[in-house]
Amino acid sequence: MAAITPRGITKRLPTPPVDADETFEVVGKGNSLATVTARISDVVLRDRLRPGWVLFFIFSLMMLACLGVSVVYLAVMGVGIWGINNSVAWGFDIINFVWWIGIGHAGTLISAVLLLFHQSWRTSINRFAEAMTIFAVFCAGLYVLSHLGRHQYAYWLFPLPNSMGMWPNFRSPLEWDVFAVSTYMTVSILFWYVGLIPDLATLRDRAVRPLIKRAYGIASLGWRGSNQHWHRYMAVYLILAGISTPLVLSVHSTISLDFAFSQNPGWHTTIFPPYFVAGALVGGFAMVLILAIPMRQIFDLKDMITMRHLENCAKIILATAIFVAYGYGMEVYMAYYSGETYERFMTVNRFFGPYGWSYWALMSCNVLIPQLFWFRKVRTSLIWQFAISIMVSIGMWLERFVIIAVPLTRTFLPSSWHTYVPTGWDWAQYVGSFGLFLTCFLLFCRMLPVISMAEMRELVHHEAHHGHGGDHEHEHAQRYDMANPHGIIAND
């Protein structure tokens, strides 16, 4: 591979034949160091546009246009175009904010927590899961900014020195959100980018067109693959993983305080932080599956993102769904145990009130349906996985609806009870945020390696030489790889 010449290889290189069928291995048989690099980088560098990708891209651009229209209209008219009102002052804006930010958590969990726990199977899914995190945070951020009445002053949320002597109110959970989300976004991007550096270097080396080569060259920050580089890289990567790990817990906990801090029945409860985090993981892993299943089909990556990965995701969904179910149960119990008319009313209103349907739909989607994953057949079926993931995503959205909007419709004074009906603009922006997310994600698929090549080579090496070894051996292999990077021939 070292001898790739710029000339004459505009065509796709013949890929070594691999067995790309479904497998329960972490990586499909027949993959070598060369094949993983070639197959992953070819998606970016030499692949023609695949019809599946094009189809999705057109679709997501349309949704993005929807976002453009709705955001411009929002800026012109104000948040009155939404269905919120003086009783239910938060609607789709905050529901979708929480939903999107929750989705991000799976990415961080996979890339950071599983790394720290040496779960080698995470290798082939961490890159795109991290990308998913970042794009989801974009969408969430969009909602944070757009939900303000006067968008032009959103920057007042940051403690910037100014002539007015104005300082944000650090007691406000919304201010905590600002720091939580911006920290989360910064760390996620850094973590992702640092992880990308060796792969960017690989792309640089394999790129043919000078401009592209140069672009990847700049992005790879002069990576040469020296021992020292690897040494520092691994250290930074681990440190970032260490920083990211608490963020998995803190971000959604902080966001849950937006509600727990207030006094509304249905919001004012201490169970929210862990309950929100668990919910975020359910939703996040569901989104990982929703993205991974089409992606591995479209880009023929079935032997890298294998059934084993998918099954593991399904198991996590099952586990976190049970956490969440516990949360639901405790919420009801606490309402009962508090003896508060208002709390009890709110809880029963969730069951049987005007929005009762949403509660039961939520219970079905988040508690009942994931129980199907107890069955191995369901757990290992692509169709079931995909369907259940969709249901769980809907369920998680409904959870936020039930938590945020429904209690506001029935607060303390019956005179102020009102309904909440989202308008077309609410939906337009929600659909539009999907457009933003998918467009970013699809561009990411075409411009960056969706699977970490460096880590895959390591994995292939490890699988080839050690099989399914114990932890000790595994660690040894890892260190060995670092010291002896023959998996990265391309870097010469």
Add this chain to the structure above:
Amino acid sequence: MSQLIHITDKKGSRIEDKPLDLDDVRAKLAETNGKTYWRSLDELSQKPGFNEMLRREFPGQAPKDWAPLPRRDFLKLMGASLALAGLSGCAFQPNEKIVPYVNQPESIVPGIASYYATAMPFSGYALGLLAKSTDGRPVKVEGNPDHPTSGGETPIDPGKGKPNFKKRGSTDVFAQASLLTMYDPERSQTIRRSGASSNWDTFVGEITQQIQASRRNSKGADFAIITETITSPTQISLMNDLRDLMPELRWVSYEPVNRDNVTAGTRLAFGRDLHPVYHFDRADVIVSLDCDFMLEEPGRVAHAREFIDGRRVTDKTARQKMNRLYVIESTSTITGAAADHRFPVKAAQVDGIARALAQAIGVSGGAGAQQVTAEQNKWVQEIANDLKASRGRVIVVAGANQPPAVHALAMAMTEGLSGNSNNGATFARTLPGNGNAATITYHAPIEGAPVPHLAGLASVVDEMKAGKIKTVLVMGTNPAYTAPRDLEFAKAFNNVPFRAHIGLYEDETSNLCTWHVPEAHYLEQWSDARAIDGTVSIVQPIIMPLYEACKSPLEVLAMMVGNVNSSGYDIVRGQWARTKGLVNDGTLAAASVQGELAKNSTLTQSGASGLTSQGVNNGTAQGLSNGPMTGAQGGVAANSPVVNNAVVNGGVATNNGTINGGAMNGVTPMKPATNGATRNSAAAIGGAGAGASGVAAGTPDAFAFDRFWQEAVHSGVIKGTAAPAINVTAGALNLPAQTVIGPGIEVNFRPDPTIWDGRFANNGWLQECPKPITKLTWDNAILVSPNTAHKNGWNNDDEVELTLNGGKVKGAIFMVPGQPDDTLTLNLGYGRAQVGKIGTGAGFDANQLRTVDNPWMAYGVKTAKLGTVYKLAATAHHNLISPEGKDTTLKDAILGGDDAKTKVVDDWITPQTRGKDVDGVHGRDLIRSGTFEMMQKGELPVVPEDKIGLPISWPRNPNSQGSSLPDSQNKPARGRDESGPIVGDGSLADGPYTTEEDGHPLADNRELAGSPSFYPRESDYLASAPLRSAAAEKELEAKSKALGRDNVTQQWGMSVDLQSCIGCNACVVGCQSENNSAIVGKDQVLMGREMHWIRIDAYMSGSYENPEVYFEPMMCQHCEKAPCAPVCPFNAVMESPGGINEQIYNRCVGTKYCENNCPYKVRRFNFLQYSDQISPTIQLMANPSVTVRSRGVMEKCTYCIQRVKAAEWQAKKEDRFVRDGDIITACQQVCPTNAIVFGDINDPNSEVSKLKRGDLTFGILTHLNTGPRTSYTAKIRNPNPALVALNPKLYGVEVREGEHAEGAEHVTENQAFVEDRGKPKR
């Protein structure tokens, strides 16, 4: 002249624009004599169109009214008018003298408001006002404290703890909103002739011609004038002058909501037309026979004040007596809500009940009451007993919609019970002396044309149909919309060749007219008007008419009698000079004499025809200059008092038979009088008043009249003009047959509680003001009881078509608890075809179902459900309306509508409210109420406890000032040591809780009394003055101590008395006016985004058929630990050192978190750009002390911080504390019943402190530890124990009280609930 400027003539064709011809110029120059100056060659040549160009302000872009306006020109003009509107907004002071400016111009400080007394005539009757003028523009109206209606004395109860309410003017919802009408950009602005713009001179020419012709041909018999109710002495006098010219003139007043039945009632009872005035403060027992006297009667403000004064209870020791109100009514009204016993019956049934009641009392005419059920008879007997027991202090009052017989009975009953002697059979009695002590006094009619409105209109319409009327002038009223359908007014009207309309709006009537003259608003015109008791107020303009073309009715009438260009000021002043006999003021006398002369001269001289506008001017000028004119011909004689017997009592007297239809048509009201009475009783009153007034009439004192005028204009009332009471003798009642209750559904017509008869249809404040009981905005609806709706398969918002007497309307159903079954109530005033953007199209036109025979109630309606839905916008959702007693099932939870689902939840969580809580508090401790009986026994409405022994709400103890914490200082801990903070049985009457002790603790959790908080009040932190020097601090402390204050700092708080709140909405609109709150429109109300800073929550409990209604004004509670404050990331919510929760608009970026976290939901967000920042007139209206909020900003009640600050600054300047009463919030000020009190809670002697430290104080949601600065006092009712015992089931809530009376342990509703719930689980 620029070649680009095209000048068109009035027909739109271009005036020839020839190039300049030098020959022409030379020719012109040659023609001139002497020195000639010219500005341009164009001028010199006098080209066609040149003068036209000069005349116009923007020659090239002048509005070509008569030619289609190109779009571009339109846009340019819009731009120009917007830019210039600001400039022209500066000079609106009237030319004439209005008092403060003339005398003390140096006191005018820009930005400092001045107040001018004026009066708002509404349906003729005046409400005295003080208009606040800032830089020459009125920005707010307040009640005039000296005026008998809006001011009035509040008797001071010497009882302990009773706050001493200071005298201050109050107003009603209409007066508050009238300001917006004045600034309404859609008000009529130009004189129009056949739709095209015209001018005053042309109008004068044409109408003068008509008068001439009419005089010549028929002595005025073919000339008709339709006015509103008129009480203005000047206007009546002008009408009389006009009658002198045209003796046969047809003059009728027509308003769809009129007092025909009242007057007819007095005729039945006393044999003559009388004007009853009610004195509710003199009554202990009041029976209302379908009379909403606190909203629908002209004296509403005074009635409400007097009624509440008779029952205000704020302290258990305060009062030994409380009045009792029985309301028998046909729809849910605020008077019914205030009642101790309310009986919903069909409107037609009221007659029978009145007769039964009369019989029970022993008044003749009551015998033979039919169609009164045995059930009804029982309570009628009890009411009668109660009435008899309070002999001499009772009022029976009937509604204007009830037939004359009911009025006659009501008056006879009151009269019959007015003495101490009771000899049952004969009630006839003369009132003692001047009738001061009587609960109802009778006066000569105050109205100027005391003809029945409807019959009068009908007769004129008949004449129109017959083609007898050649000219008709409609002044102010709008009969084309308001007349009953079967009159076919429009058709008859079109028969008249000359039709003119003077009104505030171009409306349905002006559409039919050739001429339309815009009327000046009452804040723009000089006039006068009488209050309900006859007292005259001078209506003083605060501003020049916004639109030049506006004329006051007085100016129009003066023109018609010949004073073409006399100003309103001269007319009113001249009138009063004559009335007072003070013609020694040279100019005045001259003016008035000249007027008379001019009248003659114009009219006689121009007798020929074809008077152009020019001609009129010339004629007038000549008349004036050629002076002599031999005025002896009769110009002055017009004033002689007995010339004209126009006002007819005899004619109407034939009308007695009309009860529910009868022969009202037969009346020809304009016949010469048969009884030869003085020509105008009102004038007679004026004369009487003149004699009584302090000004020496007739004394040749050159300044006497000036003094009189000065005083009259300054104080807003003319003293001594109140109508004297007349001794009346009631003969035996000879009543017409009783109203028959027809089969099927009854239809009732009532004025709308906000837009009245449609005159306020274009007033956004009133349109968006939630109607008191229904909380509907922007629409009227078919109001129907839940049972009837259920029976007919109707639901809220279902469209139903009503067909009645050939009329058809389509309206939406709205269920109202308390509406009698099988009745529909339709409010008038909606369905306007033309009025403006705001009012056009909303609701349906109930006038289409009214007929001359049945203007108020009718039977035989056909209903058809159309299957369509019309969304009604109500600001509060009536969640639980469904027939009583129906328990919910699981099916409701799954398939039911939103209401059914909410009820499922309710039935589960608060099962004790099943069947009781119609639309209520859902078992929450939001309202506290009790009965007077309980109070007398020392039992207060107490706070229930929940099962773990914590009170559901704080403060729970009678001493609301006490801290919950054991007090380490030398004060005795009130009751805590003995029994802990909780008293088991909830009884506060005895035990250690007393209010006797004096030394209230210093500022320890004043509002959080009993709250388990270790922290001092937030305001105490804030108030620890780091800015003051130690010495100043000490001095202040000493001062504060000397004053007996709790604390150095002044802490603001508010107390709202639920007992006094009648739900009239005056505060809602008053707040809107004071604080520049925007209206949002129906679609936004439907979305739940109304912007009122104060709302009146209405909760109902009891049965669906007849619930008890509780009004609870809800505004920002100014929590000491405000939940909204910490959640704002921008620090936009702060607490002021005075404890006011401040919203800083500049900082607000609009996260809306504060709104979510506000348990009272009083914050209001500008979701869109709601405030009108474009219309120039609306900008003029804005209160300059209050920011106009823009989109994206949260706002809420500020306790009128601009008023607080003004008082604080003043106090600071004078180095003193702010005195109690210096700060009056806008809601407090307008409140007719003093339900809202604001002040310093650290001053134990302030009104608000006394109330807050009273026994009945409670806070809302205080268990959240919010520490609201606004507290409430409980509602006390005074039910008749005999009635409760009679049928306990009828009185859902009182059942328990009945048990209690029998010795059972007293429990409140909530307590009962807690016990129900708590016991089995414990």
